[in-house]
Amino acid sequence: MMSNINELFGKELKVINMGLDSFGDDLKEQNIKTVQMRWRPPAGGSKKMMSLLSKLK
Amino acid sequence: MIVTKELNSISGVKEVLVGMGTDLNKELTGNLNLMTPEIEELTPNDFYIAVDTEKEEMVFEEVVSKVDELLSKKAESQTSDYQPATFDSAVDALPDANMVVISVPGEYAADEAKKALNKGIHVMLFSDNVPIEKEIELKKLAHEKGLLVMGPDCGTAIINGVPLCFANAVNKGDIGIVGASGTGIQEVSSIIGKLGSGITQAIGTGGRDLRAEVGGIMMIDGIRALQKDPNTEVIVLISKPPAKEIEEKVLNTLKESDKPAVVHFIGGDPEVAKAYGAYAGLTLEDTAYKAVALSRGEEVVDVVDFTRDKEELEKAAKEEATKFSQGQKYLRGLYSGGTLAYEALQILQEKGIDGYSNIPLKSEFKLEDVFKSKAHTVLDLGEDEFTVGKPHPMIDPSTRIDVILKEAKDPEVAVILLDFVIGYGANRDIVGEILPGIIKAREYAEKEGRHLTFVAFVCGTNEDPQNLEKCEVTLKENGVYVLPSNAQAVRFSEKLISSIK
Amino acid sequence: MVMEKINAANDKALEIILNGQPSLVGIGKCLDVVPGMTEKTLLHAGPPITWDKASGPLRGAMMGALIYEGLAEDEESATKLLESGEITLDPWHHHDGVGPMAGVASASMPVFIIKNETYGNYSYCTLNEGLGKVLRFGAYNKEVIDRLKWMERVLGPLLKEALELHGPMDLKTLIAQMLQMGDEGHNRNKSGTGMFIRAIAPHVAATSFDLQDKIDVLKFMDSNDHFVLNLTMPACKATLDAAKGIPYSTIVTTQARNGTEFGIRVSGIEGGDRWFTAPAEYIDGLYFPGYSQEDANPDIGDSVITETAGIGGFAMATAPAIVQFVGGTPQDAVNYSTSMYEITHGENNVYQIPFLNFRGTATGIDIRKVVETGILPVINTGIAHKDPGVGQVGAGIVRPPMKCYEDALQAFVEMLEKEGLV
Numbered sequence: 013m014m015s016n017i018n019e020l021f022g023k024e025l026k027v028i029n030m031g032l033d034s035f036g037d038d039l040k041e042q043n044i045k046t047v048q049m050r051w052r053p054p055a056g057g058s059k060k061m062m063s064l065l066s067k068l069k
Numbered sequence: 070m071i072v073t074k075e076l077n078s079i080s081g082v083k084e085v086l087v088g089m090g091t092d093l094n095k096e097l098t099g100n101l102n103l104m105t106p107e108i109e110e111l112t113p114n115d116f117y118i119a120v121d122t123e124k125e126e127m128v129f130e131e132v133v134s135k136v137d138e139l140l141s142k143k144a145e146s147q148t149s150d151y152q153p154a155t156f157d158s159a160v161d162a163l164p165d166a167n168m169v170v171i172s173v174p175g176e177y178a179a180d181e182a183k184k185a186l187n188k189g190i191h192v193m194l195f196s197d198n199v200p201i202e203k204e205i206e207l208k209k210l211a212h213e214k215g216l217l218v219m220g221p222d223c224g225t226a227i228i229n230g231v232p233l234c235f236a237n238a239v240n241k242g243d244i245g246i247v248g249a250s251g252t253g254i255q256e257v258s259s260i261i262g263k264l265g266s267g268i269t270q271a272i273g274t275g276g277r278d279l280r281a282e283v284g285g286i287m288m289i290d291g292i293r294a295l296q297k298d299p300n301t302e303v304i305v306l307i308s309k310p311p312a313k314e315i316e317e318k319v320l321n322t323l324k325e326s327d328k329p330a331v332v333h334f335i336g337g338d339p340e341v342a343k344a345y346g347a348y349a350g351l352t353l354e355d356t357a358y359k360a361v362a363l364s365r366g367e368e369v370v371d372v373v374d375f376t377r378d379k380e381e382l383e384k385a386a387k388e389e390a391t392k393f394s395q396g397q398k399y400l401r402g403l404y405s406g407g408t409l410a411y412e413a414l415q416i417l418q419e420k421g422i423d424g425y426s427n428i429p430l431k432s433e434f435k436l437e438d439v440f441k442s443k444a445h446t447v448l449d450l451g452e453d454e455f456t457v458g459k460p461h462p463m464i465d466p467s468t469r470i471d472v473i474l475k476e477a478k479d480p481e482v483a484v485i486l487l488d489f490v491i492g493y494g495a496n497r498d499i500v501g502e503i504l505p506g507i508i509k510a511r512e513y514a515e516k517e518g519r520h521l522t523f524v525a526f527v528c529g530t531n532e533d534p535q536n537l538e539k540c541e542v543t544l545k546e547n548g549v550y551v552l553p554s555n556a557q558a559v560r561f562s563e564k565l566i567s568s569i570k
Numbered sequence: 571m572v573m574e575k576i577n578a579a580n581d582k583a584l585e586i587i588l589n590g591q592p593s594l595v596g597i598g599k600c601l602d603v604v605p606g607m608t609e610k611t612l613l614h615a616g617p618p619i620t621w622d623k624a625s626g627p628l629r630g631a632m633m634g635a636l637i638y639e640g641l642a643e644d645e646e647s648a649t650k651l652l653e654s655g656e657i658t659l660d661p662w663h664h665h666d667g668v669g670p671m672a673g674v675a676s677a678s679m680p681v682f683i684i685k686n687e688t689y690g691n692y693s694y695c696t697l698n699e700g701l702g703k704v705l706r707f708g709a710y711n712k713e714v715i716d717r718l719k720w721m722e723r724v725l726g727p728l729l730k731e732a733l734e735l736h737g738p739m740d741l742k743t744l745i746a747q748m749l750q751m752g753d754e755g756h757n758r759n760k761s762g763t764g765m766f767i768r769a770i771a772p773h774v775a776a777t778s779f780d781l782q783d784k785i786d787v788l789k790f791m792d793s794n795d796h797f798v799l800n801l802t803m804p805a806c807k808a809t810l811d812a813a814k815g816i817p818y819s820t821i822v823t824t825q826a827r828n829g830t831e832f833g834i835r836v837s838g839i840e841g842g843d844r845w846f847t848a849p850a851e852y853i854d855g856l857y858f859p860g861y862s863q864e865d866a867n868p869d870i871g872d873s874v875i876t877e878t879a880g881i882g883g884f885a886m887a888t889a890p891a892i893v894q895f896v897g898g899t900p901q902d903a904v905n906y907s908t909s910m911y912e913i914t915h916g917e918n919n920v921y922q923i924p925f926l927n928f929r930g931t932a933t934g935i936d937i938r939k940v941v942e943t944g945i946l947p948v949i950n951t952g953i954a955h956k957d958p959g960v961g962q963v964g965a966g967i968v969r970p971p972m973k974c975y976e977d978a979l980q981a982f983v984e985m986l987e988k989e990g991l992v
Contacts, residue, residue: 015215017294020167020191021270025231028159030181031172031195034464035234038493039170041534044231047163050152051173051181056944057113061976064983065942067992069573151908154943158912 076120076135077467081128084121086458087136089113097458156184166190170233175221179203182218186210193233194220194275201282204275208286218287223273224251224494227258233273235463235494238532242267244360245301247291249274249308252406252490253335253353255528256555257307259492260357262530263537263553266364269301270294279311279319289322296326303363304330305356306347309411310337320345331359335408336415336430353412354554375557382561385550390568392520397483400424400566401476402447402559403469404488405462406528409555410449413486416559417445422566427452442476445566447486463495470506477510477521483569484522485510486562488555489540491529500527500540504547511548522565523549526558572991576838576938579819580915583837584934586816587879588919590809591687594739594801597697597730601677604665604694608677611658612636615673615872616828617845618661621652625829625867630708630958631672632659637710638718639676645710663824663835666811667694668803668872670796671706671954672829679718680726682801684741686808693808697721697729698800700793701962706871708958724783725790732773739769741805745881746920748798749931754889755802756873756882757950757965762798767791803872806879814842820982821915822935825878825947825970829870829954834974836937839981846978848971853953855966867956869968874949880918880933883948883967884910887923892950892965906948906967907931913939913947937982940975 026045029036036048055061076085084101088094090111098104103119111117118136122128153159160166169185171178175198182192186207194207199221211218219226219233225248226233230241237255239262246268248254254271261268272294274287288306295301304323311319311334323330323345332342333350342349348363350356351373358372375382400422404410407428414424423431425446427439436443439454448455450462450469462469469487476482489499496502507523514521527540541551552558601607612632624632633648636657642648651657662669669675673696681694699717703709733739744765748754751761767788774784791797810823816837823842824835833847850868857863876882886892887907890900904925910932911917917930935947946969953964986992 015290015294015297016189017191017215017217017290018297020217021229021294021298021300023167023229025168025229026163026166028156028163028166028169028185028190030156030159030169035170035172035195035494039231042231042493045163047159047166048150048152049156049159050154052154052944053174053177054942054944056972058976061941061979064979065938067572067983067986068576068938151905154909154912154945161911 076132079128079131079135081122081124082120082132083123085132086119088117090115090117094458100457156181160188160190168193168228168233170195171220172196172234175199178221179207182207183210186214186216186218189214189216191217192219193226193273194218194223195234196220197222201277201280204277205283208278208283212286212290215290217272217290219273220275222277223275225254225271226273227254227268227271229270232493235490235492236271237262237492237529238534239271239530240267240532241269243269243300243302243364244305245269245295245298245303246271246305246307247274247288247295248272248306249276249278249288250335250408252528253307253333253408255406255490255492256353256409257305257333257357257360259528259530259537260354260554261361262532264357264361266361269298274308279308279315281312281315285311285315285319288319292319292322293325296328302328303360304328305350305360306330306332307350307353307356308334310334316341320347323347329363331356331363335412352416352554352556353408354556373556375560376553383564386561386564386568389522389565390570392522393483393569394519396480397519398566398569399479399481400445400484400486400562401442401482402486402562403472403476404447404449405451405469406488406490407449407451409488409490409528410447412555413447413559416556417447417563420560420563420567422563427454442479448472463490463499466496466499466502466506470503473503473506473510474513477513480517480519482521484524484562484565486558487523487525488558489525489527489529489544491527491535491537491540492533495535497534499535500543504543507547507549524552524558524562524565525549526552526555528555572986575818575991576820579816579838580821580934580936583813583816583819583821583823584916586689586813587809587821587934588916589688590742590812592684592693592741592805592808593687594682594733594741595685596683596733597680597726598683599677599726600675600679600681600694600696603683604667604675604681606660606665608658609639610641610656611660611677613660613662613665613667613669613673613675614828615662615669615671615870616826617663617831617833617847619659619828619830621659623830625870626956626958627706627708627867627870627954628672628674628829630710631674631705633958634705634708634710634714634718635674635676638705638715639678661826661828662872663826665694666692666807668807668826668875669696669706670698670799670803670873671871671952672708673872674705678722680722680730682804684801684804684808685738686812689812691808691811693804693811695800695804695807697725698794698797700790701796703959703961707954707961709961710959724779725787728774728777728779728783728787729770731777731779732770735773735776736770739766741801742920744798745802745805746922748802749881749885749888749921750924752889752891754876754882754885754892754950756799756876757952758889758892759798759802760795762802763791763795766798766801799873802881803875806875806881807872809879810875813837820937822878822937825874826872827869827874829867832869832970832974834970834978836978836982839978839985844981846974846981848973848977851968851971853951853964853966853968855953855964857953857964858962861955861963865955865960865963867954869949869951870954871951873951874970877947877949878935880914880931881921883907883950884933885921885923885931886948886950887925909945910948912943913945937975937978941972941979944972946970946972946975
């Protein structure tokens with residue numbers, strides 16, 4: 013059975029960069045299709061809000 | 070971080086901390102002896118600047134205006150493409166994404182990785198401080214779905230020729246690597262490239278993959294993928310020695326195909342690999358040489374000596390040793406790459422030198438104060454104790470320069486050994502930025518009537534943005550001894566030390 | 571389980587919003603047509619407020635309205651009256667209506683009557699007085715009062731007759747076309763006003779009024795780019811009100827400010843009637859020459875109902891000129907609008923953004939998404955001077971206080987906990 017890892021090999025890499033901008037910039041410099049996220053902690057890091065949100069999931 | 074770096078270069082600034090009023094930053098502020106009741110009161114939503122300086126007014130004003138300048142500069146450059154705020158909207162923007170690179174804080178990283186895996190997307194998980202239970206959960210999920218989870222705490226990977234995070238541009242070839250060590254992968258893959266050969270993939274597993282609890286899930290899946298990969302002819306494994314039962318599992322997996330394998334368990338017993346029919350790499354460099362030999366169908370030999378100019382190097386070592394003044398006898402290895410520092414300690418130990426360190430081979434050689442070197446010392450400056458509140462030394466050389474200058478002031482220091490890790494992710498002019506520190510250190514020592522010898526190697530390739538050759542030439546032009554690998558740089562350093570009468 | 575319930579409720583709410591068909595059906599006297607109106611009531615923008623907490627523009631507008639109604643002679647007597655408690659102050663939102671800026675309306679004022687043809691509910695709004703020294707910015711001098719009287723005697727009745735001749739006017743189509751012509755329906759309304767005048771002009775001409783009145787009416791509308799704002803606002807109000815009170819829905823059906831506080835109401839929380847308030851923010855924008863941040867009043871007005879319904883700031887990409895007000899680029903306008911998709915339940919079916927391949931605007935703000943992403947709705951708005959009667963001093967971008975959303979989320983969860991659902 014071909015695992016999905018082998019499927020990845022030889023395919024054009026298309027990357028979502030979640031975090032440090034520099035990693036995304038480096039990929040873009042090499043013409044790799046990259047979406048740079050503007051990630052921030054869920055609920056601004058508020059544990060109280062995260063707990064409320066998780067009750068609704 | 071970048072802001073801190075720029076601010077530190079303002080004359081009159083001894084120390085500066087710029088950031089939000091989080092508990093961590095407050096702690097750091099306390100460490101810098103800059104805490105005030107005002108700062109205590111701050112909340113994580115408050116932004117503050119703390120400066121240690123003699124010339125209060127002038128300097129502080131300059132700092133504040135520089136902060137403004139830098140922060141608003143950053144905002145401007147982001148006025149281009151929309152940057153999705155959530156994973157879901159990122160997938161909307163790139164529906165056929167096949168890799169997510171995650172470097173967000175550890176407490177959030179696992180949940181984000183899970184989202185990616187559930188969407189069938191491979192993950193490069195650079196983040197550390199991810200609880201091990203979450204790592205296990207993620208890897209089991211990835212295994213089920215046949216996906217990669219490279220990490221947590223995975224700094225290096227090269228997939229389909231694309232360097233991810235801290236990795237080098239290495240030509241394509243038929244050698245596949247699976248590694249649990251970032252700079253380990255960097256050194257091996259770079260040397261393979263330098264030898265004119267190349268790689269198919271370099272799969273990172275993160276540092277904990279081979280622990281008993283994790284069970285080597287990613288290493289085994291990686292090996293199997295390389296075994297199935299029609300382009301891969303030779304398989305290389307790099308990691309610290311695994312737990313016994315994991316070792317068996319992993320090495321048994323190698324037997325599932327005929328492809329030859331070179332196994333390097335850093336500091337481990339080479340006989341182990343041989344017992345499973347694999348070749349044993351004795352150093353990172355040797356591992357690379359062996360893989361290339363296998364790829365070319367050449368004889369596999371141990372490469373554990375200087376690979377060129379051996380006579381010149383031995384002569385140079387003897388000559389240099391005569392220049393030291395009375396009392397200079399110690400080596401200080403100041404590393405940005407953890408595995409490279411570790412390898413240095415291994416090689417020194419083989420030569421009968423027990424190095425002190427913040428990551429010692431034996432506990433009795435742990436430095437009491439990591440900021441006070443002792444006898445022969447090798448430091449991993451990428452470790453937490455040195456990087457609190459600062460970027461990693463592969464990006465920001467200021468800590469290393471500080472330490473270089475400190476070591477230069479120690480009258481017993483003779484040789485300073487440095488690694489220069491280039492490639493993507495690393496500082497684009499690491500040599501140029503550290504050189505002034507080297508020059509200043511040398512001058513200082515000379516004024517005191519001492520001679521300092523600098524030894525270095527550059528981990529990277531000519532295809533890296535910094536260009537290996539250019540880096541090596543610049544260092545040589547400035548009187549630094551440049552060796553082609555970590556192993557050789559360590560050996561040359563040892564030769565220098567042992568040549569001192 | 572509970573997530574499916576909420577998503578289904580939100581689907582329903584969004585469906586209702588997208589099916590809304592707001593139509594201008596008439597003009598009437600506030601006292602006659604607005605539910606619950608009395609001769610001693612003053613309606614205002616935003617959540618409930620008392621006289622003592624009101625900001626400069628709101629106070630000025632309230633005093634002006636009393637003088638206009640003949641209930642007070644001057645500032646002093648108006649103030650006394652308002653302090654006495656004899657005058658009832660109530661949000662427009664409690665009476666199916668909306669008001670821009672101070673949004674103050676009194677019994678004798680003419681109001682537009684909007685009907686949501688799909689669901690049968692109505693909404694109301696005064697007619698826009700124009701720019702500069704006007705009641706909605708808190709001005710109350712003779713000029714203001716005289717103009718209000720003219721609007722009562724001439725503008726209102728004339729347009730009422732013209733509208734009867736025209737027949738009901740489809741506001742949904744009007745807004746959709748505005749968006750294709752560089753407007754966004756909140757802070758940029760030039761093309762919409764033009765289209766309204768074009769549609770109504772022949773019928774203005776055909777009314778029974780004097781030639782001079784007709785000329786004055788046409789000139790009056792033409793002199794004010796924002797005339798149509800007082801139609802886009804109640805159109806959005808009528809659309810959203812139909813989606814109030816869907817059990818378990820986390821969609822925002824009201825956002826409003828009174829110059830002191832910002833308030834929101836959520837469809838599934840107490841029938842969509844409960845307010846969640848927090849101090850209103852100051853606007854980040856550009857000031858007209860001679861003015862600066864120090865002169866500004868906090869955020870004020872019901873006009874944020876436009877963003878709540880998916881236009882205004884949510885359609886900023888259709889009005890790139892707006893971004894100049896934050897010193898930004900046209901790409902910023904696009905980015906703002908794009909970021910709104912992260913916090914809404916869906917997209918609009920009729921209000922589209924040509925620049926984004928005619929993608930529908932983000933519609934149906936979900937409080938869960940706002941809190942989780944930390945992205946607050948972006949609002950394009952004018953900046954009022956903090957002193958009554960000075961007028962608009964700038965324009966820019968503002969966001970609601972996160973506290974409103976966090977409080978609403980907490981209340982929603984507590985509600986479900988009481989029901990034993992979480």
